[in-house]
Amino acid sequence: MSLLRGCSTGCISVSMLQKLNTAGLTGQDGGTAVTADTSLTTSVLPVPDSGIKQPSDLKYELVCTGCSSVYLEDRLKCDSDTALLRTNYSKKQLELKSVPGMGRFHDWLPVNDIIKTDSGPVTFKSTELAAELGLNNLYISFNGYWPEKGGFIKTCSFKELEAFPTIGKLMGSQKSLVLASAGNTARAFAHVAAMKGVRVYIVVPASGMARMWIPEEPNRNIHVIQMGKNCDYTDSIHLADRIASLPDMQAEGGARNVARRDGMGTVLLDSAVTMKRLPDHYFQAVGSGTGGIAAWEASLRLVDDGRFGMKLPRLHLAQNLPFAPMLNAWEAGRHDIINEIDMPDPKKLIHEMYADILSNREPPYSVGGGVYDALCATNGEMYGITNNDARKALELFERLEGIDIFPPAAVAVAALVKAVENQEVDKDEHISLNITGGGLKRLEEDFTLYNIEPAAFAENAMVPLENII
Numbered sequence: 001m002s003l004l005r006g007c008s009t010g011c012i013s014v015s016m017l018q019k020l021n022t023a024g025l026t027g028q029d030g031g032t033a034v035t036a037d038t039s040l041t042t043s044v045l046p047v048p049d050s051g052i053k054q055p056s057d058l059k060y061e062l063v064c065t066g067c068s069s070v071y072l073e074d075r076l077k078c079d080s081d082t083a084l085l086r087t088n089y090s091k092k093q094l095e096l097k098s099v100p101g102m103g104r105f106h107d108w109l110p111v112n113d114i115i116k117t118d119s120g121p122v123t124f125k126s127t128e129l130a131a132e133l134g135l136n137n138l139y140i141s142f143n144g145y146w147p148e149k150g151g152f153i154k155t156c157s158f159k160e161l162e163a164f165p166t167i168g169k170l171m172g173s174q175k176s177l178v179l180a181s182a183g184n185t186a187r188a189f190a191h192v193a194a195m196k197g198v199r200v201y202i203v204v205p206a207s208g209m210a211r212m213w214i215p216e217e218p219n220r221n222i223h224v225i226q227m228g229k230n231c232d233y234t235d236s237i238h239l240a241d242r243i244a245s246l247p248d249m250q251a252e253g254g255a256r257n258v259a260r261r262d263g264m265g266t267v268l269l270d271s272a273v274t275m276k277r278l279p280d281h282y283f284q285a286v287g288s289g290t291g292g293i294a295a296w297e298a299s300l301r302l303v304d305d306g307r308f309g310m311k312l313p314r315l316h317l318a319q320n321l322p323f324a325p326m327l328n329a330w331e332a333g334r335h336d337i338i339n340e341i342d343m344p345d346p347k348k349l350i351h352e353m354y355a356d357i358l359s360n361r362e363p364p365y366s367v368g369g370g371v372y373d374a375l376c377a378t379n380g381e382m383y384g385i386t387n388n389d390a391r392k393a394l395e396l397f398e399r400l401e402g403i404d405i406f407p408p409a410a411v412a413v414a415a416l417v418k419a420v421e422n423q424e425v426d427k428d429e430h431i432s433l434n435i436t437g438g439g440l441k442r443l444e445e446d447f448t449l450y451n452i453e454p455a456a457f458a459e460n461a462m463v464p465l466e467n468i469i
Ligand SMILES: Cc1ncc(COP(=O)(O)O)c(C=O)c1O
Pocket: 157, 158, 159, 184, 185, 285, 286, 287, 288, 289, 290, 291, 292, 357, 358, 406, 408, 409, 436, 437
């Protein structure tokens, strides 16, 4: 049911509220809409009948980054356009909670209960890699297992930061979560779902199955569907969409899911809290670019907070060549990806990638509030990293920092090396380097890992659903 009376969709656009206000139809006693812009301003909404939760009690509302419509209930899409919805938290200053893990960023996570886990990003000032690159303020945000540094993400990637809030929202409902993943996301969601007692249907391309392990015995909550050999991540997305349309299934939503984005945004929050200021630069390897959008949104909140500085960090987002559709569109100065130009023969290109997990044929690049907008707003930059440069960066990082990392994280390290060479960063500037995954070798010293066996096989995205559910 809508929280706003007289509005069947549960939404009220800011311009509507402003018109009402100008016409004198709402007054002080009425509780009037104030303003909103596409970033993060507060709306005070008309007081509804008793029995309905007061909007002012809400932890957050969703604001469309395209038309500024405000929604008080969770949803994935705006009624009027395709732009991303963004959380606008009522709490403007971040108060860290005294809990371990990502739960300390509770104020800016779209969940009501504090997330209880030791899993979270850890940020520390680099000495070895920093010295090698001649940087005085290089901070590494490590997302993986490295207990000596306080890193306890046991599925070893920042995808777990998306899984906790997303699954947290579904707990207690009878719904099953449906998602597609090339590996790291699948593992993260399987692990958290198994722990929290939420059922998940995960569609995984065959190439991702090797990454399907978790650090505990898989239980009945995990239902993995393995796709045929010729299918890639995008085929998995299409099959997952079909499954999600069945009753009692809930699409996880990908980049449209604010719980995912705000979960990933904790990496930037952790960097800023550690540095006691916003970084000047943020480096990340991207496939969908959702982490980049999340970092931008987290920075907007920190600017609004007022204690971390006013300048948004520049986003430095890296793709692994030869599959780099966002890089190609960005370098051509285009707002849209043109498939024939930016990713000709995608399956062949993806096959040639070192960090093949960074392959997404439908990234949220041109969508309102997406990667293109994030790059424009932050004076951002994109990088194309060869397999060879990524391998060299992996060796460099592991040797200097003393922990194993995943290939995508090495792509980010290679982008940083390139940025230093091209003088895109100054030696004294504050840099946040998102090591999006690592510590698997370290984890294997402490834990037994269990492979998740597929519950069903799907030769392609159009198989009859009754054969696989
Ligand atoms: C380890 C790792 N790094 C980076 C990425 C890219 O993340 P995104 O493009 O969704 O921000 C992924 C995606 O799966 C990943 O698993």
